[in-house]
Amino acid sequence: MMQEAGPEAPSNGTTNQNGVVAGAEGGARDVRAKSATPSSDITAADLVNFQQQQALQVARQILLQQQQQQQQQSGAIKSPKSNEKQASLQMPVSVAMMTPQVITPQQMQQILQQQVLSPQQLQLLLQQQQALMLQQQQLQDFYKKQQEQLHLQLFQQHGSKQQSKEVSAQQLVFQQQLLQVQQLQQQHLLSLQRQGLLSIQPNQNLPLHSLTQGMIPAELQQLWKEVTGAPVKEENSASNNGHRGLDLTSASPAPPKNPLLNQHPTTNGQYSSHTLKRESSALDDHSHHSHPLYGHGVCKWPGCEAVFEDFQSFLKHLNNEHALDDRSTAQCRVQMQVVQQLELQLAKDKERLQAMMTHLHVKSTEPKPTPQPLNLVSKSVPEASPPLSLPQTPTTPTAPLTPLSQAHSVITPTSLHTVGPIRRRYSDKYNMPISPDIVQNKEFYMNADVRPPFTYASLIRQAILESPEKQLTLNEIYNWFTRMFAYFRRNAATWKNAVRHNLSLHKCFVRVENVKGAVWTVDELEFQKRRPQKISGSPALVKNIQTNLGYGPALSAAFQASMAENNIPLYTTASIGSPTLNSLANAIREEMNGAMDHGNSNGSDSSPGRSPLPAITG
DNA sequence: TTCGACTTAAACATCT
DNA sequence: GAGATGTTTAAGTCGA
Numbered sequence: 001m002m003q004e005a006g007p008e009a010p011s012n013g014t015t016n017q018n019g020v021v022a023g024a025e026g027g028a029r030d031v032r033a034k035s036a037t038p039s040s041d042i043t044a045a046d047l048v049n050f051q052q053q054q055a056l057q058v059a060r061q062i063l064l065q066q067q068q069q070q071q072q073q074s075g076a077i078k079s080p081k082s083n084e085k086q087a088s089l090q091m092p093v094s095v096a097m098m099t100p101q102v103i104t105p106q107q108m109q110q111i112l113q114q115q116v117l118s119p120q121q122l123q124l125l126l127q128q129q130q131a132l133m134l135q136q137q138q139l140q141d142f143y144k145k146q147q148e149q150l151h152l153q154l155f156q157q158h159g160s161k162q163q164s165k166e167v168s169a170q171q172l173v174f175q176q177q178l179l180q181v182q183q184l185q186q187q188h189l190l191s192l193q194r195q196g197l198l199s200i201q202p203n204q205n206l207p208l209h210s211l212t213q214g215m216i217p218a219e220l221q222q223l224w225k226e227v228t229g230a231p232v233k234e235e236n237s238a239s240n241n242g243h244r245g246l247d248l249t250s251a252s253p254a255p256p257k258n259p260l261l262n263q264h265p266t267t268n269g270q271y272s273s274h275t276l277k278r279e280s281s282a283l284d285d286h287s288h289h290s291h292p293l294y295g296h297g298v299c300k301w302p303g304c305e306a307v308f309e310d311f312q313s314f315l316k317h318l319n320n321e322h323a324l325d326d327r328s329t330a331q332c333r334v335q336m337q338v339v340q341q342l343e344l345q346l347a348k349d350k351e352r353l354q355a356m357m358t359h360l361h362v363k364s365t366e367p368k369p370t371p372q373p374l375n376l377v378s379k380s381v382p383e384a385s386p387p388l389s390l391p392q393t394p395t396t397p398t399a400p401l402t403p404l405s406q407a408h409s410v411i412t413p414t415s416l417h418t419v420g421p422i423r424r425r426y427s428d429k430y431n432m433p434i435s436p437d438i439v440q441n442k443e444f445y446m447n448a449d450v451r452p453p454f455t456y457a458s459l460i461r462q463a464i465l466e467s468p469e470k471q472l473t474l475n476e477i478y479n480w481f482t483r484m485f486a487y488f489r490r491n492a493a494t495w496k497n498a499v500r501h502n503l504s505l506h507k508c509f510v511r512v513e514n515v516k517g518a519v520w521t522v523d524e525l526e527f528q529k530r531r532p533q534k535i536s537g538s539p540a541l542v543k544n545i546q547t548n549l550g551y552g553p554a555l556s557a558a559f560q561a562s563m564a565e566n567n568i569p570l571y572t573t574a575s576i577g578s579p580t581l582n583s584l585a586n587a588i589r590e591e592m593n594g595a596m597d598h599g600n601s602n603g604s605d606s607s608p609g610r611s612p613l614p615a616i617t618g
Numbered sequence: 619t620t621c622g623a624c625t626t627a628a629a630c631a632t633c634t
Numbered sequence: 635g636a637g638a639t640g641t642t643t644a645a646g647t648c649g650a
Contacts, residue, residue, distance in 0.1 A: 455623085455624065455625085456624080456625080457623095457624085473639095474638080474639060474640085475638085475639090493627095494625090494626070494627085495626095496638095497626075497627075497628085498624095498625065498626065498627095500638095500639070500640060500641085501625085501626085501627095501640095501641085501642085502624090502625095503639095503640080503641095504640060504641050504642075505624095505641090505642090511640080517639095518639080518640085
């Protein structure tokens, strides 16, 4: 009846094994570019150069337009001489634009913000800003010149009325244009402020630190002290113009002292931009109090920790104390640096983890340079050892490495990432109890959609043995599977059928009629019987196992020695953060113990909880 | 190449 | 009748 044929049931277990490893390996080899990003390449000197070039272009354009307009408006008045005079204005203006004096607070703020802007954003803003500044400057200069010229003409010609009117009209036009440009600039500034890209008023002072792109931790600390402890120096608005003369090229033309801080400027820029936008949106939404800067009645602004009774008070405080000023901006930058540092650290650790996993994977897929301990041990050893195959989803960093032993046979370039049913090779023969691995990787198997590297028979047996009465109904076995393994929460049609099939197939599973219906139990003797006869029973078997299985004498000795320590240092060290390796050690122990058990006695149960170590070490 | 273990799919019977 | 349970067969993979 195909009662369990589900949509997910694959027609062939090998269909979904294709090419996953390549991607994973590619990911593992995802070497992050350490080189400077475009943004980090932009130094203050570059900015100045860029500004100069932009200024030249814009100035020429503006002058050209102005000249054309002037020619149109007062063509009769203009003599070739005056045109020459106008043309001669280009030079001083352009030169003037090249001087640092034209760097306004806005521009400086742009530079300050450069680390949080993408290069594209930066260019765009700079262009806009520069164009507006230039327009204004040009108009002012031009207006000045026009006035001078006007006076000259008036003096020379003693002012014919008509000319005077035309000149007045010219003046009016220029004044209007000047006003227009000023308005545009105001709008531009407003828009910048709205976007959170500009945080200070034109006359506000800028901390010199802000001009440095890369900051070493000491600088960060110093800056943090300044911005959190020292009062804000925003009073020198008048003398602030002194910063106009600030030589940016000397301010921070040097490359970042700490290259790490500038590795992801683009990302950083996006982040900061998003953060600011998010904050503004959060501020807009006063209904919810899950403000990231507000928690447990405390302002979480770095270095603040002010206590508030309600959210509204906090919001007021936030708007008043942490408004858009240079102090807040600097604090924000510091916080960004902190985050960036953490992200870098995380990236490093991720990379390290990837390298570790890649290394282990490569090792496991190597032809056979190293012995294949567990797998082969269990193979020749009789039943019970749970096959230890590597989980097929390296994408999950927490993938237990326990199954290393079998990895060489299970992990293949095409199968490594397979999540669906695959034809895995369990070279062991249920030799060992799987409980240590399952227990220690419980969390992993419960959450990761990874096929457990154990045979159905092993799992069924484990489920039954874990039950208080050592017996389970079929449904309870199902439940155990789904409870213990995320993988079995899907593909039910496949694995449930397999479970039933295994229950019926293996004699070790005995169906018992119970009051609550039919339950399944494990016949351990039958389970043990399934082990190859040639192995069981002889102490020499173990040696045979170890040698046959690739355990050289030295390795065997070393292995047993390490086992004697009961901790298996090699693995326990690595398993500090990874229960998998720890379970690998347990599995090895189990494997070895299983072999010894069968070598020494037949009755030994391989159930979890026993202490296999003495069997090996003596 | 053969064999055994294992997985998967499927058909079928029985029971609830 | 539908679904769950249980049995059996067949085909295929894999390692020894």
